[in-house]
Amino acid sequence: xxxxxxxxxxxxRDGAVSLLLxxxxxxLARDVDGEAIDREGAxxxxxxDGLARLGLFGLTIPESHGGAGLSLGAACExxxxxxEADRSIAIMVGLHAxxxxxxxxxxxxxxxxxxxxxxxASGECVASFGATEASAGSDLTMLSTRVKPxxxxxxxxxxxSYVTNGGFAGLFTILAxxxxxxxxxxxxxxxxxxxxxGVKIGREEDKLGIRGSSTVTVTFDGVVVPWSHLLGEPxxxxxLTHGLLAWGRTxxxxxxxxAARSALAMAMAHTHTRRQSRRPLSAFGATRAHLAWMSMRTxxxxxxxxxxxxxxxxxxxxAIPSAIAKVYCSDTAFAIADRALQLHGALGFLExxxxxxLLRDCRITRIFEGANDVLLVRIGAALLADPSALxxxxxxxxxxxxxxxxxAVDAARRRWGVGAVxxxxxxxxxxxxxxxxxxxxxxxxxxDAGSSHAVSELVSEGNEALEALDRADTDDARAAAVLSVLxxx
Amino acid sequence: MNALExxxxxxxxxxxxxxxxxxxxxxPHHRLREDLGLDSLTSLELxxxxxxxxxMDLEFEQAMDIRTVDDAxxxxxxxxxxPQ
Numbered sequence: 001x002x003x004x005x006x007x008x009x010x011x012x013r014d015g016a017v018s019l020l021l022x023x024x025x026x027x028l029a030r031d032v033d034g035e036a037i038d039r040e041g042a043x044x045x046x047x048x049d050g051l052a053r054l055g056l057f058g059l060t061i062p063e064s065h066g067g068a069g070l071s072l073g074a075a076c077e078x079x080x081x082x083x084e085a086d087r088s089i090a091i092m093v094g095l096h097a098x099x100x101x102x103x104x105x106x107x108x109x110x111x112x113x114x115x116x117x118x119x120x121a122s123g124e125c126v127a128s129f130g131a132t133e134a135s136a137g138s139d140l141t142m143l144s145t146r147v148k149p150x151x152x153x154x155x156x157x158x159x160x161s162y163v164t165n166g167g168f169a170g171l172f173t174i175l176a177x178x179x180x181x182x183x184x185x186x187x188x189x190x191x192x193x194x195x196x197x198g199v200k201i202g203r204e205e206d207k208l209g210i211r212g213s214s215t216v217t218v219t220f221d222g223v224v225v226p227w228s229h230l231l232g233e234p235x236x237x238x239x240l241t242h243g244l245l246a247w248g249r250t251x252x253x254x255x256x257x258x259a260a261r262s263a264l265a266m267a268m269a270h271t272h273t274r275r276q277s278r279r280p281l282s283a284f285g286a287t288r289a290h291l292a293w294m295s296m297r298t299x300x301x302x303x304x305x306x307x308x309x310x311x312x313x314x315x316x317x318x319a320i321p322s323a324i325a326k327v328y329c330s331d332t333a334f335a336i337a338d339r340a341l342q343l344h345g346a347l348g349f350l351e352x353x354x355x356x357x358l359l360r361d362c363r364i365t366r367i368f369e370g371a372n373d374v375l376l377v378r379i380g381a382a383l384l385a386d387p388s389a390l391x392x393x394x395x396x397x398x399x400x401x402x403x404x405x406x407x408a409v410d411a412a413r414r415r416w417g418v419g420a421v422x423x424x425x426x427x428x429x430x431x432x433x434x435x436x437x438x439x440x441x442x443x444x445x446x447x448d449a450g451s452s453h454a455v456s457e458l459v460s461e462g463n464e465a466l467e468a469l470d471r472a473d474t475d476d477a478r479a480a481a482v483l484s485v486l487x488x489x
Numbered sequence: 490m491n492a493l494e495x496x497x498x499x500x501x502x503x504x505x506x507x508x509x510x511x512x513x514x515x516x517p518h519h520r521l522r523e524d525l526g527l528d529s530l531t532s533l534e535l536x537x538x539x540x541x542x543x544x545m546d547l548e549f550e551q552a553m554d555i556r557t558v559d560d561a562x563x564x565x566x567x568x569x570x571x572p573q
Binding site (some may be wrong): 140186236238239242319320377378381382384386388413414417418419420421422 | 507510514522523524526528529530532533534536537540546547549550552
């Protein structure tokens, strides 16, 4: 397979990862059949064992507990490499390293960490996380699953939907409403072993993409766990979960990077070998424009993931930066996969090429760990609340965009005051401009000489978002009018 | 509820709805972000709802110093004491 310039190990800042990645690539090429995983709807146990032997389940678990203690950035490099080969595997390992084990690593009692982390690091046991419920969706404050103190510990009743890794996980971290723990309607994070009495695992969901990834409903029927299974302070579950989600979103963004690299590599290989009018497709200007577009955006995705990881390693807040990375990377990976399919022509629509599977796999990333539509509103609201987040980069075009965005934010604050929260379209468009700016700045941070064209494209996208912001109210009114006509019909 | 007559009760009632807790769970020292889990969006929602109840257009600058439940109550009490 042709390897575009963006695929190299230069981003692997951690020495251990530099050693691991070549070995991992060999393993994935030799022992993993992504098409079979998709067809069978499951990752073979032998593959899980192979990944465990490579140490992939202990990436971010402290060395004191049998893991490698790697940084977020190093884990992202590994997950991106996994996603190049198979997105179901990347989701399994990424969820384990992120939402699955992060809460236990950060907030678990010594007893709980000592008992579970070595098993989770070795891969003997895989971790899962459950927050979403059928009736609550993305709203973490509308939980119906309950945890309450009883004699002998904490009793859990309820049901979690779309639980990744749930089919084979040995330990679940769940977010549940906790009346009596930190307030009548507070929520808490609790670890629940799979073999606890009352845990029931539902059937595997039939999905559009990442079909090998396990997704089930898990029911907790009068499950009782010791108090030591509570993570962090009672009643602080929502706040802790937001912290875990920031990590999880960054790792998921890295998975999108891997998917984009794979799409680009497939498109490069195909367009260099497929001939039209006695010339390879890649010799045509229109094809080159597609490939350059894909390459620049893959580079931009890599840059924003590196940037957020570095911020996390420096101890900075990454709630909004990780949301920016998640929205940009998931939107862009899907767009790149779509272009790869287009460049393959009808062949791309056929499953054996692997491009169709790639496109299907990418779709979910715009939905889970915070739907992009919701995250855009949050990113926009955060900027309105704190415009000082708009720093200067030293790059003229980006700074001009920052200036224009700053003026737009200022105008929105003056015009709507705190009522801006009710102008979702405007907030989303402010967010789009902020994302373009943040990704552009990340490209500069990476001191990437080949990124100037990508930066100018991002500046254009940011300016387009601001032009759309000017007509947000009109668009909103038109949408309302269209729906009103439909309702009358 | 009349904001002018019972500003503290009104604030606690709106805050409880936005934070998805009951008013009795709210302590004056609770921090909106760290203790109640409000983020930028839900903080704006809270302030917007308070503005509607007070029939006032609140500006961002007025809201920036509200960090705790007590800050929110005092803010609303101050707004209600200003002659309309």
